[in-house]
Amino acid sequence: MKEKVILAYSGGLDTTAIIPWLKETYGYDVVCVCIDVGQESELEGLDERAKVCGAAKLYIEDVIDEFCDDYIVPCVQAHAVYENKYLLGTSMARPLIAKRLVEIARKEGATAICHGATGKGNDQVRFELGIKALAPDLKIIAPWRDDKWKLQSREDEIDFCRAHGIDLPFAADSSYSRDRNLWHISHEGLELEDPSNAPNYDHLLVLGTTPEKAPDEGEVVTMTFEKGVPKSVNGKEMKVSDIIRELNTLGGKHGIGIVDIVENRVVGMKSRGVYETPGGTILMEAHQQLEELILDRDTYTVKKDLGNKFADVVYEGKWFTPLREALEAFVKVTQEYVTGEVKFKLYKGNIIRMGTTSPYSMYSESIASFTTGELYNHKDAEGFINLFGLSLKVRAMKQGSYEKLDDK
Known part of the structure; x- marks a missing residue:
């Protein structure tokens, strides 16, 4: 009886060619x-x-x-953004894909898992770290790193398929390399490989339009959250996946969430890509808009630092680690009171805030107002400043900096 291999299958040219290659090279039965x-x-x-x-x-x-509830939501709550721009669209999906591949490998009694990621990208790291964490006994096959894989171009792959009786409508001319899921779509290749080139947005965009071509009239949107989880858009309660679909439509219409990035890959090289994340950009901004009203200063400061670390961990494929679990546990505690409503206007690539309310708001108009009454005594600030700046004053006195200023 032949051994089985689980192939992460997209239906594209690479994974199509890999099926006969696995059968011919290793003698496996291939379960896609x-x-x-x-x-x-x-x-x-x-x-x-x-x-x-x-x-x-x-x-x-x-x-x-599952992708939305267990992977996207924690990243939104953490405000996990890699290198200040990338909303982790591909990164968030890979651990879930690896998890499901392992589950089916166990069900089928497979001895190996194969993926079509190249030896230059991040996805090989993400897939394999996930598989190793969940099923260290399974063999991993990565054809693009395998000496037996002799196909080095789309033309080679098409010829290989035809030689094995597979004549599918794949074009030899290259296009953008894309990854799409509910959260985003990424674009790499063609003119984007030269950072000096402007993206050809007329040819490139899939989920929306450019800000220049967006409607001349803005659109007001309201959202509600409960404990950091999005619950409704414009008064309509929906599950998270439907909220993202709705926000994708709205954001795409108004040119929201198009970013052009040169990022640092896990494998050490820089790469340039354009990402469309219309709904995700809105969701991230709306959540942060509410969180600013609710979290205290110290928690908010630490959360920003840990959010950056969370983004690095996810980007590097370390989802199934104690560190990610610990970071998510911290974030979950911070979300206990992130409940309320946010309102904003979408207009030509911009998300313009139009008000935020929450029963747990820490903002007090009577304290923050310039017409402060008995809740805040301006004179209290003098003692605070004296203590807050005491070390600076002592240091200056010890070092004689005031004398140096007088000399000048």
């Missing part, structure tokens, strides 16, 4: 697994395609709600 995290039209025709290519079986697993 496509994890649906919101690729939409990319999933069409996969069943027939996998069968034509010689797969023994195909799983298409819908994990969209």
Whole structure:
């Protein structure tokens, strides 16, 4: 009886070519697994395609709600943004895909898992760290790093497929390298490989339009959160996945969430990409808008630092680690009172705040107002400043800095 390999299958040219390659090179029965995290039209025709290519079986697993509830929401609550720009669209999905691949490998009694990530990217790290953390006994096959893999171009892969009786409508001319899920779509390649080139947005954008082409009239949106979890948009309660879909539509319409980044990959190189994250950008901003009203200064300061660390951990594929669990536990505590309503206007790529309310707001108009009454005595500030600046004053006296100023 042949051993089984689980192939992370997208239906693209790479994973299509990998099916006959695995059978021919290693003698495996190939079980294809496509994890649906919101690729939409990319999933069409996969069943027939996998069968034509010689797969023994195909799983298409819908994990969209799990992706939203257990992976996206914690990252939003942590305000996990890699290098101040990247909202972790691909990074968040990879550990869930790895988890499901392992689960199906156990179900099928497979001895190996194969992925089509290249040896230059982050995804190889994310997939393999996830698999190693959950199933250290399973063999991992990465064809692009395998000496037996001789296919170095799309033309090579197309010729290989045809030689094995697979003649699918793949074009040899290259396009952008894209990754899509419910949260975002990324674009790499073509003119983006030269950082001196402007992106060809007319050719590139999928989820929305540029700010220049967005409507001339803004659109007001209200959202509610309960303990840091989004609950409604414009008065309509929805599950998180539907909220993201709604915000994607709104954000795409108004040119929200288009970023052009040169980022530092885990493997050491810099890469340039354009990311569309319309709904995610709105959701992140709305959550932060509410959080600013509720968290105390010390908690907010520490949370910003740990949010950056959370982003690094997720970006590097370290989801299934004690560190990620500990960071998420801290974040969860901070969300206990992040409940309320935010209002904002979407206008030509901008998210303009229009008011925030919460039963747990720490903002007190009677204290913050310039017409402060008995709740705040201006004279109290003098003693505070004397104590707060005492070390500065002592240091200056000891070092004679006041004399140096007089000399000048």
